[in-house]
Amino acid sequence: MSRTTMDLWVGVFVAMGIAALFFLALKVGSISGSDIQSPYLLSARFDNIGGLKVRAPVKVAGVLVGRVSEIRYDNERFQAEVVFTVDGRYKFPTDTFANILTSGLLGEQYLGLDPGGEEKLLAPGDVIKKTQSAVVLEKLISQFMFSKAAEGEPAPAK
Amino acid sequence: MADVFRKMGSMAINGIWQLGFIARFFWLILVYSGQSFTRIHLTLRELYFSGVMSLLIILVSGLFVGLVLGLQGYETLQRYGASDSLGTLVALSLVRELGPVVAGLLFASRAGSAVTAEIGLMKVTEQLKAMDMMAVSPIARVVAPRFWGGVISMPLLAALFSAMGVFGGWLIGVVVIGVDDGAFWAQMQDAVDFRYDVLNGVIKSCVFGVAVALIAVFEGYDCVPTAEGVSRAITRTVVSSALAILALDFVMTSFMFRG
Numbered sequence: 173m174s175r176t177t178m179d180l181w182v183g184v185f186v187a188m189g190i191a192a193l194f195f196l197a198l199k200v201g202s203i204s205g206s207d208i209q210s211p212y213l214l215s216a217r218f219d220n221i222g223g224l225k226v227r228a229p230v231k232v233a234g235v236l237v238g239r240v241s242e243i244r245y246d247n248e249r250f251q252a253e254v255v256f257t258v259d260g261r262y263k264f265p266t267d268t269f270a271n272i273l274t275s276g277l278l279g280e281q282y283l284g285l286d287p288g289g290e291e292k293l294l295a296p297g298d299v300i301k302k303t304q305s306a307v308v309l310e311k312l313i314s315q316f317m318f319s320k321a322a323e324g325e326p327a328p329a330k
Numbered sequence: 331m332a333d334v335f336r337k338m339g340s341m342a343i344n345g346i347w348q349l350g351f352i353a354r355f356f357w358l359i360l361v362y363s364g365q366s367f368t369r370i371h372l373t374l375r376e377l378y379f380s381g382v383m384s385l386l387i388i389l390v391s392g393l394f395v396g397l398v399l400g401l402q403g404y405e406t407l408q409r410y411g412a413s414d415s416l417g418t419l420v421a422l423s424l425v426r427e428l429g430p431v432v433a434g435l436l437f438a439s440r441a442g443s444a445v446t447a448e449i450g451l452m453k454v455t456e457q458l459k460a461m462d463m464m465a466v467s468p469i470a471r472v473v474a475p476r477f478w479g480g481v482i483s484m485p486l487l488a489a490l491f492s493a494m495g496v497f498g499g500w501l502i503g504v505v506v507i508g509v510d511d512g513a514f515w516a517q518m519q520d521a522v523d524f525r526y527d528v529l530n531g532v533i534k535s536c537v538f539g540v541a542v543a544l545i546a547v548f549e550g551y552d553c554v555p556t557a558e559g560v561s562r563a564i565t566r567t568v569v570s571s572a573l574a575i576l577a578l579d580f581v582m583t584s585f586m587f588r589g
Binding site for chain 1: 377421485
């Protein structure tokens with residue numbers, strides 16, 4: 173084998189490898205961070221965050237507008253504090269409602285924002301006051317069972 | 331009884347001795363790399379023998395691993411009505427683990443063993459000594475190009491393996507079984523992050539490349555210069571590369587993908 177054809181094959185090999193890397197980067201994966209422009213931070217306090225995780229999506233009307241960047245426990249209020257980044261293109265009124273929702277029955281939990289009607293807008297670093305905690309399935313079931321038991325109580329008394 | 335302890339002790343001392351030798355050897359390779367890069371065609375030649383010649387086995391096994399992942403993943407996912415996530419399953423398992431690890435194992439047995447055999451045979455026929463006599467450093471002339479050829483080709487081969495595996499999963503999932511094409515790619519792109527998943531996989535394959543190439547050249551250089559010694563060195567290359575890949579994979583996974 174002469175050297176020139178060998179060089180050609182090495183070139184083909186390296187080009188194929190780099191093409192495969194690009195395929196993995198662009199087609200298989202998505203480059204994170206590029207879709208959020210000039211982000212700013214907001215936070216919200218919850219009684220219970222359920223299974224919310226760092227990097228979970230923040231959605232408004234189902235559209236991705238940011239990601240959860242930090243979750244910590246506030247030992248003075250006994251609440252969880254969720255800090256999240258939001259795309260700078262989007263502004264929300266001060267009475268925006270923050271919920272922890274689940275995508276699908278078994279899906280991941282995400283932070284859903286419901287904009288209110290206030291004219292003043294949330295500034296970077298603000299805390300959202302109106303929040304609703306994650307639905308904990310055990311609590312839901314126990315509530316259901318207690319209410320069922322309460323319904324059934326008058327019957328034996330008769 | 332005392333004999334057993336004596337044996338264990340000598341094994342431990344030998345192991346540490348070898349570890350020190352391999353570290354010094356690695357340092358020498360790095361020192362002589364500059365000298366060997368001035369004659370780049372040597373490295374290109376090794377890139378051809380370890381990279382291009384491994385291409386076929388890597389591509390074919392990547393395709394088959396992807397096909398199997400597609401079949402088995404679909405089998406389990408469809409029980410939970412989540413067959414749309416097939417793309418996620420195939421891509422994540424390939425990019426994070428199977429791509430670097432299986433490509434590394436194949437590379438060790440395909441290219442690593444060949445490198446060990448070549449260097450070992452050079453030692454048996456005293457070509458390395460002859461080079462030394464002519465003031466040509468065998469590390470710069472023989473070892474460093476083979477080392478760098480392995481280090482460069484390993485990440486490329488792992489990327490090709492993963493890409494081929496994703497294609498195989500797509501072939502089974504979308505073309506044969508009939509999972510929705512859009513859902514397959516969209517769910518995959520949603521779940522696979524470039525920095526977190528793809529880049530960590532590439533880092534893994536680079537580390538495996540260094541480990542396999544170092545073990546292969548070291549075992550060849552260190553072998554007992556007889557026919558039996560060379561064959562033992564080749565066996566040791568394959569066995570220790572496989573162990574090193576799996577152990578390093580565990581270590582890297584535990585600090586890359588926590589939580």
